[in-house]
Amino acid sequence: KNTNAKYIDARQVQASYDYVIVGGGHSGTVVAARLSENPDVSVLLIEAGPTDADEDFVHIPKNAGGAMGTKYDWSYQSVAMSTVNNRVVTVPAGKVIGGGTVLNGMAFDRGAASDYDAWVDLGNEGRGWNDLLPYFKKHETFTPPEPALAREFNITYDLSAHGTDGPIYASYPRYLNPTLKNWFRGLATLGMPLELDGANGRALNAFWAPNALHPTNMTRSYAKNGYYDPAVKRSNFHVLLNRQVTKLVGSGSPVKITGVEHAAGANEATATVIANKEVIVAAGAIGSPKILQLSGIGPASLLQRHNIPVLVDLPGVGSNYQDHGYLMTFNMLGNAPAAIDDATARQQYFSSKTGPWTNSGPNGFVFAPMSKITTASRAQSLISQINAQTPAQFLRSGTPQAVVDGFAKQKEILAKRLATAEMAGVELVFSGGSIMCSQQHPLSRGYVEISSNNPFAAPTFDLRYVANPLDLDYTVDAIKFSRNVMATAPLQELRPQEFSPGANTNTDDALKTWIKGQISTMFHSCCTNPMQPRALGGVVDSKGLVYGTSNLRVVDASIIPLIPGSHPQATVYAVAEKLADEIKKAAGNPTSSSSSSSSSSSSTTTTTSVPTTTTTTTPPPTTTTTYTPTTTYTPPAPTPTCSVNKWGQCTFKPTPLS
Ligand SMILES: Cc1cc2nc3c(=O)[nH]c(=O)nc-3n(C[C@H](O)[C@H](O)[C@H](O)COP(=O)(O)OP(=O)(O)OC[C@H]3O[C@@H](n4cnc5c(N)ncnc54)[C@H](O)[C@@H]3O)c2cc1C
Numbered sequence: 333k334n335t336n337a338k339y340i341d342a343r344q345v346q347a348s349y350d351y352v353i354v355g356g357g358h359s360g361t362v363v364a365a366r367l368s369e370n371p372d373v374s375v376l377l378i379e380a381g382p383t384d385a386d387e388d389f390v391h392i393p394k395n396a397g398g399a400m401g402t403k404y405d406w407s408y409q410s411v412a413m414s415t416v417n418n419r420v421v422t423v424p425a426g427k428v429i430g431g432g433t434v435l436n437g438m439a440f441d442r443g444a445a446s447d448y449d450a451w452v453d454l455g456n457e458g459r460g461w462n463d464l465l466p467y468f469k470k471h472e473t474f475t476p477p478e479p480a481l482a483r484e485f486n487i488t489y490d491l492s493a494h495g496t497d498g499p500i501y502a503s504y505p506r507y508l509n510p511t512l513k514n515w516f517r518g519l520a521t522l523g524m525p526l527e528l529d530g531a532n533g534r535a536l537n538a539f540w541a542p543n544a545l546h547p548t549n550m551t552r553s554y555a556k557n558g559y560y561d562p563a564v565k566r567s568n569f570h571v572l573l574n575r576q577v578t579k580l581v582g583s584g585s586p587v588k589i590t591g592v593e594h595a596a597g598a599n600e601a602t603a604t605v606i607a608n609k610e611v612i613v614a615a616g617a618i619g620s621p622k623i624l625q626l627s628g629i630g631p632a633s634l635l636q637r638h639n640i641p642v643l644v645d646l647p648g649v650g651s652n653y654q655d656h657g658y659l660m661t662f663n664m665l666g667n668a669p670a671a672i673d674d675a676t677a678r679q680q681y682f683s684s685k686t687g688p689w690t691n692s693g694p695n696g697f698v699f700a701p702m703s704k705i706t707t708a709s710r711a712q713s714l715i716s717q718i719n720a721q722t723p724a725q726f727l728r729s730g731t732p733q734a735v736v737d738g739f740a741k742q743k744e745i746l747a748k749r750l751a752t753a754e755m756a757g758v759e760l761v762f763s764g765g766s767i768m769c770s771q772q773h774p775l776s777r778g779y780v781e782i783s784s785n786n787p788f789a790a791p792t793f794d795l796r797y798v799a800n801p802l803d804l805d806y807t808v809d810a811i812k813f814s815r816n817v818m819a820t821a822p823l824q825e826l827r828p829q830e831f832s833p834g835a836n837t838n839t840d841d842a843l844k845t846w847i848k849g850q851i852s853t854m855f856h857s858c859c860t861n862p863m864q865p866r867a868l869g870g871v872v873d874s875k876g877l878v879y880g881t882s883n884l885r886v887v888d889a890s891i892i893p894l895i896p897g898s899h900p901q902a903t904v905y906a907v908a909e910k911l912a913d914e915i916k917k918a919a920g921n922p923t924s925s926s927s928s929s930s931s932s933s934s935s936t937t938t939t940t941s942v943p944t945t946t947t948t949t950t951p952p953p954t955t956t957t958t959y960t961p962t963t964t965y966t967p968p969a970p971t972p973t974c975s976v977n978k979w980g981q982c983t984f985k986p987t988p989l990s
Contacts, residue, residue: 357431360614366912443896493532499558644880653778666827738869
């Protein structure tokens, strides 16, 4: 536990700081840690939640996702979404220091080069793959898989793509589900290439990736223990916990934000702190557009409807909402290797940090280009249909023209890049009979809007899954492809029997109906304050600066313009690291090197350093959990015959079919 933390309460807060950071989640802690490396600048971080209390459900990989539904989760509720049978989806989001990195499944992968080069196509110079690669390395310390595991599963990696001394550990669990070997052999039968490493820009086809996992302790590596804990000891870094930012106050043209208002609750007194240099918003894909809108930065019509004076009319704030729409199919395996029972697994974990409890979720990935999941002519037809659609055709009615124009540009870029083998259309992850299938570059766009001018009122949002019918079409292809893999000889050795959606769901129409009834969040909300030109509905420029302002930046997942084909946490780390460097440069402060990541590199007073491989966070064998969850998270696709873990993976004990 960090005993030197500069946690302060609202009475002790200084009148002003050089930088005020709104949201101490994933990106907020990265930027706070980097800016406070310079002892001559003062930094205040304001976080709506607490710090975690080192619970097992945070640290033990097997429990990853256990913080969902607890007090560390906003548990945002969507509207009844008309595009998917009026279903309401709960979207988990961290309300705790470290944010999403406390809740997440620890999958730690990057997108393909094409995903980031598409951001440059949108007008963001300096945001392509080659620009971001040094920052992917900067935040990472990679440890290769143990040789025996690598041999058994044929895990390959490219050391030159990885970081060697960053704050976040990337390593492999010491147990993988043996059925993954059948899956990879089945994929090879169908001609799916195995890439050397997804981290080198080739996150395509099949490949292996590590987890955000400490290599010896086998515990979660996340923004709190990587960035926040070392940095918070500095005297120039203050933290306000359990305080919600209610509004940013500014004036002038361009608008200069001076004050940041915050309060402990709806009926509590509001206080204001002054930002001398910059205000940096990092409140996440739902929280950040909400704060901008409450502050008068957003679509004028929305702000006027809620009696909020307009500081900057920016129609893109809260638009462009993207996620990887997610589905699970299930097969009962009649001939799977016997599962390790939980008591043995627990013993293995605490005695030698081995076994299934070291495993949080996926390591063997498929990120398939369209041409790999269907015929060339079908793939071509899908691309032609993307091009043929008029931009506003499937957007929400009343979408402002600038946002429509931005989507037109995005659609053109996606059609061009999805037509190649360099951009993935879907992700498939196999685990013990379940197959997770998710859309990687959806064409549907959702939105986030304030529901009132009360900052404690929940925002209104709609992910609008499959609003664009082409998202349904290629998802049908993906499910058919996954069935083709299951039909190959290596998978047939496991004697699979599909029970969801089930063999009777076998026409395109039946699959579409099933998809509409099932599709849900993969927890990858992003893109609601897109980094693209203002005339195209953009909210921030390529340096994260909010249009129409002189000192307000956004640095979190909301500024991603097009969702990459990957689980997003490594991208969020890289983008935040790069922006932190740019903020320092803009202020004439020394930046830390992009190949070495020491969080103390430019500070003379700090005592912090990058954690070493001997970090001592090992929980004792009988660790007790000090926090009792207040609610229980319901997995996305529960079925009567399969025990489903947080990630929708089947964890049932296989019963041989007679
Ligand atoms: C359940 C789950 C599983 C996931 N699994 C994976 C995975 O396995 N691999 C992967 O790569 N990615 C995964 N992700 C995604 C990834 O973790 C997120 O994309 C990323 O952490 C988002 O970072 P962020 O900085 O944008 O926002 P967050 O980390 O959400 O940070 C926002 C912070 O702002 C605070 N905040 C919000 N409003 C206010 C306010 N008004 N005042 C003060 N503070 C405020 C919040 O409390 C929060 O701490 C998962 C996410 C979730 C939720």
